[in-house]
Amino acid sequence: MPVSLNYLVRRVGWSIATIAGVVILSYLVLVLSPGDPAVKWAGNPRGPGAAKAIENARKELGLDQPLYLQVLNFLRMAFTGDLGISIAYKKPVSEILWRGLAATLELLALAYAIAIPLGAFIGVMASLRRGTWLDGFIQSASLVLANTPTFWLGIAIFMVLSTSGVTAYGRVDTRLALATGFRSITGLYLLDALVQLNFPVFLDVLARTFPPALAVAAYPVGVCARVTRALMADALLEGFVQSAVAWGVSRRAVVWRYAFRATLAGLVQVSGLAFAYSLVDAMVVEYVFGRDGLGRFLFDSVNTSDFRLATGLIIVVALFYVLANTLADIVQALVDPRVKL
Amino acid sequence: MMNKGHRSNLGGLGELARRAWSRSLRFRAGVVIVVVMVAVAILGPFIAPYPSDGWGAVPPKAAERAGKPPGPEFLLGTDHLGRDVLSRILVGAWLALAQSLAVISIGLALGLLLGICAAYYRQAIEATINYIAEVFLALPAVILALALRMVLGQGIHVVIGSLLLTWWPWYARVAYVYARSIAEMEYITLAKLAGVPGRRILVRHIAANVLPPVLVQAITDVGSVLLEAAAINFLGLGLPPDAPDWGIIVQNGFKYVISMPWISLFPGLFILLTALGFSMLGDSLREELDPKMRRRWRLWF
Amino acid sequence: MVLAVKSEGLKIGYLDEQDNVLWAVKGVNLEVSEGEIYCIVGESGSGKSTVALAISGILPPHAVTEGELYVYGNLVIRGESRSYEKIRGRLVTYIPQSPGTGLNPYLTLGDQFYHVLKSLRGSTRKEAKAEAKKYLEMAGLDPASTLDRYPHELSGGMQQRAAIALALSTGARVLVADEPTSSLDAHLRLQIANLLLRLREEVKLTVIFITHDLLLASRVGDRVAVMYAGSLAEVGKLREVLLKPLHPYTSMLVDVIPTLGVKKQLKCYSGEPPRPGSNDEGCPFFDRCPYRFSKCAAEKPRLSLAEGDRYVACWLYGNRE
């Protein structure tokens, strides 16, 4: 059943409005906070040429204009992808952040490729054996996973690997990359290596992405398992599951094609929420594992007081967040044939 | 024919908790953990073996015992400056609880109020509240903390402020969803037709029914807030680096993770344990709220 | 005569939130012969639906059983243990109460036929499609326009026809219909009942028809069992039971049905059926019975032969073994 344009337009429109709200908010935070926004915008207020930089910033920000014009101007810039030039890196913020986002996305994608199937499978198993020791174990384990501080887990994994002599630091072995002539095109190294049929690099990247991905996956595994278990409990009591059982449909089909199918929409929605939530986890873990992802720029922006990078980061993360949820909503709608969109 | 004991009114959390206590092992474990943690938070400074932030009585001497592994003298070892890790954890316990409980209580109150209002008044109020909630939901707490940190500088206000801004819309959303389903109930229509004043409908009919599930949700969320607060502090966005917050202790130990892993290990375990305690409470309470989640279950096919 | 379904002292209860057992069916002896339409009539909470679930093998997971239940001589319930592997879909099939929830909303009808037939006979998609066409036509649906549809795209009456087609496609000989018409409009109710009657002739089925609607039962049934508070009150030929009810409860049921075109004063019986889990000392109908006497409060009457092949559980009839 095709998704109607109506729903798509409404959902996407709502998302754009949300992003606009975030952009305005990030601007207001900047302007309305104590201190001269031009000074902050310019970054480092000391040193030679500071006065000129501040002057430029004032002009560029249009601080002489009324506030609503400033906001509109900023919105226009943000929506055209112009997030200004980073003070610390002396490069366009959007360019820096894109590279960071690619690294983070790669990590997240791997983590979720592990987490969702695993979590769903565990959840289904628990729901089928409710009240047994297996269920109790799965429930407790998923609670523990969902409540483990990701940064701490990352450190723990990092420590274990280091003491056993495995290096999982950074994204790729630079010497190996140079030696094999690996070039990054999209910023997603796994994809790039695969496209270039550069298997040594591919394996190296995978080996370095896998440990942090495990740390990131802990939370969604726990969440998915718990949600699946709860949804399955409802689904297994549905009338259509009952009648399918009475008609002699095999257990496997009943569990996966009937009951699990009914939990899919809820699972997608929760995964979408968790995916957005995991973005932050991934950033923290990147910091632990020394990967050049968004997490690193978070630190850099704080340590160098790079306001442009920070605002850019806020907008990019919000964009990502909204995108993940919008996609989840649309997929969720696609999954249910009853939803007439 | 009436039988009073058949199924008592799904009244208050007290009744719910009593049932959960008698039936769920996880609930009891959760209660024990939470009670212990609250006790530690209150008594922490008094029961810590080495008071004064883990330095002990004579701070200069402490420098000589830097990096001691866990042992009988220092149960959880000492950090790179020679401070007793256990003492720091105990002293910092109140910080962890205070941050998360403050966020949950204020966020819950605000969210409930706005969510229920949105569901009841509809139209412009509904759209406005939903939009604002949506915008703040799109910002992870850590990112907001980054903004606040840059604008306002370090401090506990960054942690609580950023978490509050991201958690109230969550409760507004949850309360809104529950309130919407209740607002469609016939008893609301009946009350409106009879001319019951709007405020009474809001309080007695809608809020009274929205409250129990949302409160249970809030108990579960204490753990999540605790984790987020720890992450913010770990990243150095919140409390100053010498505060005995658990997240910060983990951060301090991170630089020495190979040589002195215990510095990071134990505070992390405390975060995990406390968050787990609250989640267990909320989880088992939710199971009690849902009559479908019976304990015994035999596969019938 | 071959007995299709037989139960001896069948007790079924549900665990409540405090893990107490609430007995919904309290010792029922049923004997359904092959080829007949056997109606089980009762009000809500009488346990009629629980009996239906037990026979079709879909008691919910928190159900507790006692006693014995046989389907064509196969022991399916024996005390706590239940085994339906060779029964479900093979000997017994089922029509759900509400067609809207009884069909899988995520699969097209064709796919649902496929899963049923694949599980039972290992059919391929192609074979399943041919079979599905046959049964949809039998149920009065146009296969071409329904096979690739999702259930929600059909009207309520069509959904119920589709459910019937699916139930029949299993090829089972005993059909349990659990209030198959209660969610339908009046004129559809009649259509579905007529369809069941027709199909039963065509396919030679034993039908166990659960309903709260005496009028409908009177239209379809051969024999009837009236249930009250988890026990059988009266069993016999449907016509006889309705024309000359012996049990006070049956006569009450007949008395209180509003009938179109007959404007009589509805007799008012006070009281309500007991909830499941209430005490079962004495006759369950004691509170509401106009003919009660002291023995009724003290001892529970057992179902026994009253006259002809009428069984009544009432002390008015001596309750001889």
Place this chain on the structure above:
Amino acid sequence: MWRAGSTVTASSKPVIELKNVTAGYYTAEGFKTLKKVFKPAITKIDLKVNDGERLAIIGESGSGKTTLLRVILGLLPPLRGDVVVLGEQIYRVPARLRWRITRQIGYVPQDPAKSLNPRLRVAEVMAEPLARTDLSEKEKAERIRDALRIVQLHESILDYYPSQLSGGMMQRVLIARAIVHDPEILLLDEPTSALDVSIQAQIINLLCSIHEKLELAMVTVTHDLPVAQYLADQAVILYRGTIVEKGPMEEIIAHPRSEHARLLVTSYLSGLNGLDRINRAEGVSAGIKRETQR
């Protein structure tokens, strides 16, 4: 300036009057995201209920009877047409004051389980319609007690929560609540569809006696023709949003003129099959009596 029509109307005066009412819902489908399409659920309805009259609005699912009900209750402004309840154009009254009219309607909703707030005791539920009256607490208590007496419930029920009541008792509580403030109209939405037959009979008899005692207009919305026959003298048959037949109940049953009414009547009559004879015999309980006299 608008005033509550509290004066008692003369017996022939209409209490509800619908003139050429078309109502329905707006939907947005397909590409028409911004332009909403009006889908009528009822079209051109003319309806008049006189004081003291018993009317049944009969229709199967999808006939628009719920929409009609909402229009009468002031919950759904019609697209066209006039809705006059108790002498007032109900949709000319601002929404926040509409309760002054709707309070005069004792409304009993369809599903008792959804119509009682699980967190309010029966006493609080019963007191709701009296909330904005100038009765003293004592008078209110008196009214509640009277209403309970009419529906044959014991006073101790006031301390109960809905979850402690059976379906029949909930329905009685709702009926008591509907008549506690002495309304002009009793509006019943499928009053017995959620109940068992034996309790249905109790409720039917109860409603008939209430009508006699309180002398109010009683409007029953139902799909169940046999039940309507007991609860109404006049009937209106709805089919796909329009009135296909109206007139005295008995005449409609005996000689349905429209096709849909005929279908409806026959589907109940042919269900009789064996039972019509039983009822004609009138000797249902005779068998038992013979036995008891033995």
